[in-house]
Amino acid sequence: MINVAVVGANGYGGIELVRILARHPQVQLSSLVSRSEAGQKIVDIFPHLRGDVCDEWVYVSPYDADWQAIDVCFFATPHTVAMSQVQSLLEKGIKVIDLSADFRIKDRLLWEKWYATRHTAPEYIEQAVYGLPELNRGAIKTADLIACPGCYPTAIQLGLMPLLRQGLLTDDTIIADAKSGISGAGRSAKVNMLFCERSENFEAYATTGHRHYPEIKQQLEVMRGGQVDIIFTPHLLPTVRGIHATIYAKLRNSETDVQALFESAYTNEPFVSVLPKGHHPQTKSVSATNHVQIATARPPQSDYVTILVVEDNLVKGAAGQAVQCMNLMTGLEEVTGLAQLAGI
Incomplete structure (x- = not known):
């Protein structure tokens, strides 16, 4: 099983990750991280997840997450959050999949112009693989850091x-x-x-x-x-x-x-x-x-x-594509856990 953390699991992109990963046959959701919701049950905030494996899951603060047990960490957070933590996670051997814009743009100065703040982890910009599988499938398979595309x-x-x-x-x-x-x-x-x-x-x-x-x-x-x-x-x-x-x-x-x-x-x-x-x-x-x-x-x-x-x-434009990348990074079938069909 792949032990996963989702940072920002209280936003729309983050809760879509939880919904998809909850039924992923090869994933154990180990830490659902949210500073603002720490200590609360996830189903008390998102009742559409009731009646499944999510019933007893509780949000934790980033300080209470068991990072030593994590294999893959998703960031479904505003920009600048992932860049502030990526070094410590990679040094622990944790693969990082960032749904924010922190590592998408290869020109640091251009990123700083559009996002109006300083990039604090420029040394990881080139290392990050752009996570569009239809374009970069081979590179994603060997990556440790993924920059998921925008919607x-x-x-x-x-x-x-x-x-x-x-x-x-x-x-x-x-x-x-x-x-x-x-x-x-x-x-x-x-x-x-x-x-x-x-x-x-x-x-x-x-x-x-x-x-x-x-x-x-x-x-x-x-x-x-x-x-x-x-x-x-x-x-x-x-x-x-x-x-x-x-x-x-x-x-x-x-x-x-x-x-x-x-x-x-x-x-x-x-x-x-x-x-x-x-x-x-x-x-x-x-x-x-x-x-x-x-x-x-x-x-x-x-x-x-x-x-x-x-x-x-929220899915191919965010959470689903991130899971697609995780599957490739971890040697699973690309479609694993992503077989959902649309409803009426």
Whole structure:
């Protein structure tokens, strides 16, 4: 069994980790760490987990966790938390999977610009492996430190990877119009996230620059092996879960069979489905699962291609992808514990 700690197990991403790992056949959840909830039963705060193995689990402070027994530690925390603890954990032989942005961006100064604080563990930035299995599966298998991708970057990368890797796009600016459920904003109380503010409402935000932009640009340029210009505009949906990204890109050759390209690129990927031509992915179809659905379309009389991508922002966009990485790091089957299907 793999002994696991989840730091930040009281947030939405953290509690999704608990939900998934509770039924993982090779995992023992040894420490659920939360400073603010220490001493409380997890089911008293998240009653949807009642009636299962979670009933007697209690949050502990980081000082009371049994770190000597831990094999893998997940950080589902705000940025700067993982970087402050990564050295001591790695020195203990604990593998670290960070769901925050601390190690995603390889340019330290660029990270400090976008996150407006000093990076306190720059020596681990290069060591961290970017945890998108469809891109970095081999490197993830041998990694000790994983930087899990953000939710928007996951959808946009998977939507563009087949085209960029084959050099099939022009130098024209790519447009990514992406929408997320409200859980992507976290569990902290905010006036603009109240039910009356969000219900029956829809709006764009961070139109002059979202923190995921440098991560998206960095990774698309890795895929292409050269500069990529992209406009990324996020929006808030009046839903709890889900991301829907609509991406527009210009083809070098208008005769490219984009549908066949995507079907071939993802044919062996366990969590990426390319829908038949003419179908449109829905966020509900991947809700609470680690699956991504992609569709392609060609606007009439145009050199452009439209790519539609849906995922669950809390699962493939966070906790599920982190477990997928853990499976690879520990030699398990990649799909272990991630067989959930969406509900109605």
